[in-house]
Amino acid sequence: MRIKEIEQRIKTSPLTPQQARLDALKTQKDNVSRALDSERKRQKVVKAQQNLTKALFA
Template sequence: MKCFEITENHSTVATKPIKPLTPEQARLEALKRQKDNVSKALNAERKRQKVAKAQKSLQNALVEELPT
């Protein structure tokens, strides 16, 4: 695509104004975002703990190999 085609396509698209949400809809959207954020945080924490466990295991394996 050429630059003028991209500009031309974006300028011809009509955008609709976004209606404000009702308080009930806003609450549902906020709860959905909160659920998604908590899910991401939970997955990140699980990955962090998995990495920490693997690092500890690797460290223990290295310590066991070293002659004392």
């Protein structure tokens, strides 16, 4: 982190419990969204590999 970023975080007041909960939920949503995208890509690759195998040996 840069010094300015650290200073800015120090100057801001601590989050209220409600704000902290919202931040946590937003972070959780982002993580789940990334995991879902990764899983879809993984399944796409597996399906493509299966189709390639079928095409080669059919």
